[in-house]
Amino acid sequence: MILTLGDIAQRLDLELKGDASIRISGIANLLGAEPGQLTFLFNSNHKKYLSGCKAAAVVLCESDAEGCKLPCLVTPRPRLEWARIAALFDTSPAPNHKIHSTAVISPTAMIAGDVTIGAQTVIEAGARLDSGVVIGAGCFIGQSTVVGTNSRLAANVSLYHEIIIGSNAIIHSGAVIGADGFGFESDNGVWTKIPQIYSVHIGDDVEIGACTTIDRGALNHTCIGDGVKLDNQVQIGHGTTIGHNTAISGCTAIAGSTRIGAYCLIGGAVGIVDNIQIADRVEITAMSLVSRSIEEKGRYSSGTGLMPGRSWKRSIVGFARLGEILKRLRALERRTKQP
Amino acid sequence: MILTLGDIAQRLDLELKGDASIRISGIANLLGAEPGQLTFLFNSNHKKYLSGCKAAAVVLCESDAEGCKLPCLVTPRPRLEWARIAALFDTSPAPNHKIHSTAVISPTAMIAGDVTIGAQTVIEAGARLDSGVVIGAGCFIGQSTVVGTNSRLAANVSLYHEIIIGSNAIIHSGAVIGADGFGFESDNGVWTKIPQIYSVHIGDDVEIGACTTIDRGALNHTCIGDGVKLDNQVQIGHGTTIGHNTAISGCTAIAGSTRIGAYCLIGGAVGIVDNIQIADRVEITAMSLVSRSIEEKGRYSSGTGLMPGRSWKRSIVGFARLGEILKRLRALERRTKQP
């Protein structure tokens, strides 16, 4: 795939400074770009790297374009243009709108005319795949599950029965949606299973990462709002609700019956306990434990900073003595206040 | 599925207060219940929600039934009855006791007469599936692996060779049992693989969540006791033993050669290091790191509480100075004790 810089400028309606006939073979980051590639300046602090950059051209904003010796595509929002330019060079396999002969499809499944279904996939009774849906190889689509228009499942995705996936979803390999929530009642220490009879409802424009798991509910549906983005290996417990456009980074674990607001940013490897509420626009930093509800938007953290092993050991000893430290401090204050 | 309240009372032998002919279409939680649904009062503190509740009837205990205006099913243990009532409304697909024609089954596999095997599943030489076993679509059952009576595997489960699964197991999609433990020996920084030649033995009545992984052992079997419940994305290292009826929440990582007692409750996203022992009836709160053996039952934690970002930064600075804080405290105490 080769495009001229002029082609790109024209297709995406960007201002071009420099030679339009330059041939662009792909995109790359500022430090790694090779001749013929288009690069991006996302941060004015990195302007210094432009001088040594081997790229054929650079995408940047007006204020950074001044004095730039490379041919430029100028835009107020280089990161958004990145998304559009990358799409021009995307070599992901295109769907072929065919149903592979080895797919096992129930006669009662409802499959729109232009759906793509990969080899070895299994589609159970009453499932419905809407127009433009793409199902990768080796997937399992359970009984009466619905996959909305233009949603795409990569290979080896498992959807249990009665799941609803909205439109334009992207679901990556190894994801499992609708497994039983973790619900047991102890009868003298022996666990009785509580049937998880509700389902998972996923809105439109949701992306779900590889090996991410979303459990079905016991007394209400697990609900993922429109525009939610879940990274890999995220775990969402039964009956939990995620508000629209919230993004959750990899390996975060969210327990059951929790309500998370809209437009939240949840860092990687975060833990969120069950039965709490988190407001809209809350940001949680990586590896924090959220053990209580959060009522105000803002940024929240837990944990400690990284330290060399030896000094860390002194600090954890001190941490264990913090109750005592507070007492000794009070005693000193009392004593030194005496006349 | 519609049942009358009287049907439910009779089938489960519960005391009924109110109109037995009320038609119940399902169950739901107290706040979300709609007309026609049966709800539950698990906690007397939530009694206040009963007045605005739209449910047709409620399951509760004797002491909460007084004054309740909704028709009631009365039981000393509403949560246990929940399990039984939910089962009445469960629409999970029933096994059909057939072997799908696309399943690939070794001629030397031993398959009981009433087993259900889904499409595209592969069963290797010498594997044994006992009576009532249900294997979902796309599973892999390795050579000489045994699955005990009435155990059920959802779609896309992987069992390596020579694994033993007891009776009544439930194993969810994406689970992987019997992959090699993480065992290498460094030879000047280059890793030599130690063959993981032992297996995984799983007791009866075990549930294993989606994408949970249990590694095979190197010098002894990895053993999961009867009645153990593992949530999604749990990782169990090689040669580790989990005592009976222990429950482990999602995303917990347990390293190798560790022994965990019976009746433990291990929170989500906990880390447990290798080669330690944990007593019976130990409770570990979410996201704790267990870096040493625990000899006494009880509740244990590590980590810090959630804080707004700015004050958290002050605290982590203080944490890093805890060794110094203790020294300064001692110096002050010495100085102020002087006459």
Added chain:
Amino acid sequence: MILTLGDIAQRLDLELKGDASIRISGIANLLGAEPGQLTFLFNSNHKKYLSGCKAAAVVLCESDAEGCKLPCLVTPRPRLEWARIAALFDTSPAPNHKIHSTAVISPTAMIAGDVTIGAQTVIEAGARLDSGVVIGAGCFIGQSTVVGTNSRLAANVSLYHEIIIGSNAIIHSGAVIGADGFGFESDNGVWTKIPQIYSVHIGDDVEIGACTTIDRGALNHTCIGDGVKLDNQVQIGHGTTIGHNTAISGCTAIAGSTRIGAYCLIGGAVGIVDNIQIADRVEITAMSLVSRSIEEKGRYSSGTGLMPGRSWKRSIVGFARLGEILKRLRALERRTKQP
């Protein structure tokens, strides 16, 4: 599989002390060994267990051999010999060098003559499997992906398109390589997807655990160096580089565009943020959060020690007041210094 102790000594060129005709049926650890088994003394402190040990013989080093009443195989490095001896007793199914009739293989895939391909596997157009490759059942090998000489994939592995796997890889079930990195740009809170058009390049002699996920890059390839060992449920973000011979334990999450050095040891359930550099030979203890670059080799940690619940609560209260504690300490010091 039965070998005499003499057979083992001869095959592996080890010094034998005792009866060469003893029959050895397998290996086991010191405390669990049964008659007929060979055990290992890895640590001189465990010498006391030898007297009660039921094993038929023991592998140990010269200095521990003195006074040992069991027949011995003597070697300077018992752990390295363990790897070689375990291989003698390994019952893992051997590849049969056949392509199963149910595998779906594109006519444009390039498959070496001696490759083994399991049932229900799907291999897309232009993929290349080199000599000696073994692909388990139910795998998906995407378009134009390359798997190098003698690499082995267990069942149900997913490789997206254009991935490069080096020689001698071992990839466990449920692993997903090449799913889209987690890249979005916010346009007033609504996420625009950034196409992840780069790939994943994996070196030689790499092991990848069950349900581990390695994302493809957006502006450069995600690169895993030669000899890297990744345990189960590890997550590697897009564009990240792992240096050669680094070992990463289970459930560790590494965000995107981070560079990790060679010969690092990264504990389980560690979190490493995006866009940082970690030097060679860095060791990170379990469950630490690495939120900044590490320039010096050495051992690093974060978090707090495990505590009984009640005292832990006092400590987390103290932690939240650490900013205040420092102020009070300064005030006391000022006051007590006054004459």
